[in-house]
Amino acid sequence: MKRTSTIVEHLKRIQMIELLAKGKRLDGRGLIDYRELKIEVGLIKKANGSAMVKLGNTQVIAGIKVEVDEPFSDMPDKGLFICNAEVLPTASAYAEPGPPDEDAIELARVVDRGIRESEMIALDKLVLISGKKVYAVFADVSVLNTDGNLFDATSYAVVSALLTTRIPKYEVKDDRLVKTEDTIPLPINTIPVSVTMARIGDNIIVDPTSEEEMCMDARVTISTDDQGRICAMQKGNPGTFTLEQLNNAVSIAIDKGNEIRALIKSICAQAQVG
Amino acid sequence: MREFRKYVLPGDVIVEDNPHIKPLANVIKIDNRIHATRVGIAEVTQNGVKVIPLSGIYIPRVGDLVIGKIIDYSSLAWVVDINSCFLGHLLAQDVFGKEFTPSRDDLTSKFNLGDVIACRIVNFDRTRDPLLTVADKDLGKINNGEIVKISPSKVPRLIGKRGSMIQMIEQLTKCKIIVGQNGVLVVSDSSKEAINMAVRAIMLIEEEAHTSNLTQRVKDMLGGSIA
Amino acid sequence: MNMLMSDDWRRVDGRRWDELRTVKIEVGVLKNADGSAYIEFGKNKIVVAVYGPKEAHPKHLALPDRSILRCRYHMQPFSVDERKNPAPSRREIEISKVTREALEPALILEDYPRTVIDVFIEVLQSDGGSRCAGITAASVALADAGINMRDMVAACAAGKVAGRIVLDINDEEDKMGEADMPVAFLPNLKQISLLQLDGKLTKDEFKECLNLAIQGCMQVYKLQREALMRKYFSTEVEV
Numbered sequence: 001m002k003r004t005s006t007i008v009e010h011l012k013r014i015q016m017i018e019l020l021a022k023g024k025r026l027d028g029r030g031l032i033d034y035r036e037l038k039i040e041v042g043l044i045k046k047a048n049g050s051a052m053v054k055l056g057n058t059q060v061i062a063g064i065k066v067e068v069d070e071p072f073s074d075m076p077d078k079g080l081f082i083c084n085a086e087v088l089p090t091a092s093a094y095a096e097p098g099p100p101d102e103d104a105i106e107l108a109r110v111v112d113r114g115i116r117e118s119e120m121i122a123l124d125k126l127v128l129i130s131g132k133k134v135y136a137v138f139a140d141v142s143v144l145n146t147d148g149n150l151f152d153a154t155s156y157a158v159v160s161a162l163l164t165t166r167i168p169k170y171e172v173k174d175d176r177l178v179k180t181e182d183t184i185p186l187p188i189n190t191i192p193v194s195v196t197m198a199r200i201g202d203n204i205i206v207d208p209t210s211e212e213e214m215c216m217d218a219r220v221t222i223s224t225d226d227q228g229r230i231c232a233m234q235k236g237n238p239g240t241f242t243l244e245q246l247n248n249a250v251s252i253a254i255d256k257g258n259e260i261r262a263l264i265k266s267i268c269a270q271a272q273v274g
Numbered sequence: 275m276r277e278f279r280k281y282v283l284p285g286d287v288i289v290e291d292n293p294h295i296k297p298l299a300n301v302i303k304i305d306n307r308i309h310a311t312r313v314g315i316a317e318v319t320q321n322g323v324k325v326i327p328l329s330g331i332y333i334p335r336v337g338d339l340v341i342g343k344i345i346d347y348s349s350l351a352w353v354v355d356i357n358s359c360f361l362g363h364l365l366a367q368d369v370f371g372k373e374f375t376p377s378r379d380d381l382t383s384k385f386n387l388g389d390v391i392a393c394r395i396v397n398f399d400r401t402r403d404p405l406l407t408v409a410d411k412d413l414g415k416i417n418n419g420e421i422v423k424i425s426p427s428k429v430p431r432l433i434g435k436r437g438s439m440i441q442m443i444e445q446l447t448k449c450k451i452i453v454g455q456n457g458v459l460v461v462s463d464s465s466k467e468a469i470n471m472a473v474r475a476i477m478l479i480e481e482e483a484h485t486s487n488l489t490q491r492v493k494d495m496l497g498g499s500i501a
Numbered sequence: 502m503n504m505l506m507s508d509d510w511r512r513v514d515g516r517r518w519d520e521l522r523t524v525k526i527e528v529g530v531l532k533n534a535d536g537s538a539y540i541e542f543g544k545n546k547i548v549v550a551v552y553g554p555k556e557a558h559p560k561h562l563a564l565p566d567r568s569i570l571r572c573r574y575h576m577q578p579f580s581v582d583e584r585k586n587p588a589p590s591r592r593e594i595e596i597s598k599v600t601r602e603a604l605e606p607a608l609i610l611e612d613y614p615r616t617v618i619d620v621f622i623e624v625l626q627s628d629g630g631s632r633c634a635g636i637t638a639a640s641v642a643l644a645d646a647g648i649n650m651r652d653m654v655a656a657c658a659a660g661k662v663a664g665r666i667v668l669d670i671n672d673e674e675d676k677m678g679e680a681d682m683p684v685a686f687l688p689n690l691k692q693i694s695l696l697q698l699d700g701k702l703t704k705d706e707f708k709e710c711l712n713l714a715i716q717g718c719m720q721v722y723k724l725q726r727e728a729l730m731r732k733y734f735s736t737e738v739e740v
Contacts, residue, residue: 007343007344007355007387007388008344008388008419009343009388009390010386010388010390011390011419011420011421011460012418012421013388013415015420015581041627043546043577044546044580044625044626045544045626046544046579046580046581046582046626046627046628046685047580047626050579057532057533059531059532061577061625063577063578063580063582063625064579065578065579065581067584084587085579086587088575088621088623089550089573089619089621090531090534090548090621090623091531091548091549091550092535093533093534093552093555097575097621099588138578138579138584140578140584140587141576141580142623144531144548144576144623145531145532145533145534146533147532147533148304213405280735281730281734283644283653283726283729283730284607284649284650284651284652284653285607285645285650285651285652285653285687285688285689285690286689287689298651302609302649302651304651304690309651309652309689311609311649311650312644312647312649312650313644313645313647313729313733327644327647327732328647328649329536329644329646329647329733330646330647331535331554331646333613358557359553359554359555359557359613359616360556360616400566400614400615401614402563403566428649442700456678484733484734
């Protein structure tokens with residue numbers, strides 16, 4: 001019943017706005033604080049890479065499967081990266097099983113954009129036989145439980161899974177591929193980090209919960225790389241932002257992005273060693 | 275006849291070969307055995323066998339006080355989310371009186387989307403959605419307070435014997451707590467700190483509803499900081 | 502047929518003929534669902550969510566005297582060796598159906614007229630016997646949701662591998678074995694609610710296989726009980 005999902009109790013809404021005026025939110029966070037972020041990698045051994053992310057109560061799982069395919073005819077020297085996202089019917093009472101709706105499709109494309117435009121994976125290093133055989137990296141991410149900010153949670157899951165992916169090493173002998181026993185990591189250029197912000201009245205908050213999303217006027221997701229460059233942006237919801245608010249959002253995205261990048265890096269590095 | 279209590283899971287046999295004992299609630303009699311149908315505490319007394327459930331959504335009962343949220347309306351009635359699998363209906367006549375006419379009386383002048391109301395279930399059977407009323411002095415729109423949601427199966431424990439548990443919390447925190455049988459509560463009328471204390475006590479009861487000595491632990495939790 | 506099950510004989514993963522893989526069950530793992538459970542059955546990793554009873558949409562599909570049970574068994578693309586297309590396959594649709602039919606006899610649907618109960622089984626990693634693991638976790642999730650049940654449902658497969666009747670076949674054994682028989686059992690009412698067979702068995706082999714599968718189901722039932730007791734009665738446990 002989509003209708004019930006968008007109506008927040010009047011009492012809660014009033015409480016939310018009173019607190020925002022004092023720089024606080026219903027769960028005690030400051031305006032630009034993230035909820036607790038937990039990342040577990042390598043839990044799906046049948047996948048080449050995997051990660052489970054818990055951002056507050058939002059829970060998602062990403063799996064990476066790598067195959068050997070033909071490249072696109074107009075890009076013979078580039079490997080393939082395909083990203084899919086799904087909100088599972090387990091995620092909430094309002095999620096229905098079936099093909100992705102416009103929200104799920106937007107989610108998948110925004111996550112894909114953040115990773116592709118940052119050139120996180122060096123696709124030119126995924127070529128095995130030029131024009132004939134390349135690695136194809138499939139990233140599938142599923143939302144198990146929603147409590148707001150699916151954009152960031154799914155992005156962190158895919159990024160963490162990619163950082164800890166192992167692919168089989170191939171050797172080229174007489175124009176044919178021979179699989180070796182070795183595995184190698186994906187060729188990584190940078191770690192893109194997505195930061196999602198919501199506007200409620202004149203307040204900009206980071207990492208909105210479901211309730212906050214139901215009360216927000218507009219949201220924006222900004223992905224940055226480790227050089228502080230913006231590689232993807234998406235404004236959502238039928239509301240608006242002022243120029244000043246967006247400039248401010250970019251600064252927040254770069255600062256918060258660096259914090260989260262450090263966390264993702266340390267978790268993935270530990271996993272590689274351990 | 276031996277009276278006893280025990281933890282049960284669905285399917286567990288509670289009593290067998292006793293044709294005089296009455297199945298009361300959340301049990302099912304198959305052949306000569308009475309099985310539990312829920313996760314909970316089975317109670318066997320002179321009156322019969324029942325299971326006090328520890329989980330499950332709210333199923334409406336006539337006479338229950340519930341706290342609901344207005345989520346839709348037509349020209350004749352409001353639709354109310356009462357935290358159940360069934361949506362409640364509040365007729366305009368209940369609020370405007372018998373002289374209600376849709377052309378003259380606008381529903382949104384009384385209750386609007388998102389409003390929180392205390393109401394009572396007037397009618398509910400297997401063939402129709404529950405019918406609500408706000409025609410009573412302790413019912414109607416709730417204008418302030420913090421909303422807390424707990425599992426409806428824990429509400430009896432929160433209220434306590436003849437209201438003892440909930441009254442104790444109200445006295446020690448100086449809060450007013452409206453308890454909906456549907457697991458939705460509103461805590462109000464006090465400082466933010468006192469409301470937080472009351473909410474913590476409520477969460478403790480939800481977590482440990484099945485244990486003994488709970489009243490003392492709640493008292494200890496609140497005793498140290500009286501509003 | 503070999504009736505001599507020597508205790509020395511070991512399978513590819515080191516197990517004895519009557520040994521279950523390692524099983525772990527956790528209750529209440531998803532916040533929004535009315536009931537939920539997570540199960541690891543060997544390398545199988547499955548999460549189940551139950552939503553319900555809830556209003557049926559569209560209303561005309563509702564039944565006046567009982568609830569409708571709906572089940573969806575779905576595999577993540579990364580759950581198997583070769584990436585699987587996210588769209589439902591015929592295999593998933595069949596498993597969804599037999600799963601529903603395995604759980605339905607245990608539920609007292611007449612207590613919830615005009616409603617729907619949804620069971621969503623998501624396979625995160627699959628390794629043989631995933632439908633049994635899914636049914637097992639679904640039964641726990643239904644109990645967690647507080648749905649009235651006549652009994653729990655525990656599921657386990659038995660089969661024939663290398664000429665011998667064995668319990669709980671994994672993916673590798675399934676590929677090279679002679680028979681695979683998943684079974685679901687209501688442990689207190691002593692009734693079978695799921696039975697499928699892939700392969701060839703004589704009448705005697707079938708009897709032996711079924712008995713072994715039921716033994717497996719009872720072992721699984723014990724683990725379901727422990728998991729529910731842990732969540733609901735953890736402060737005063739008596740299994």
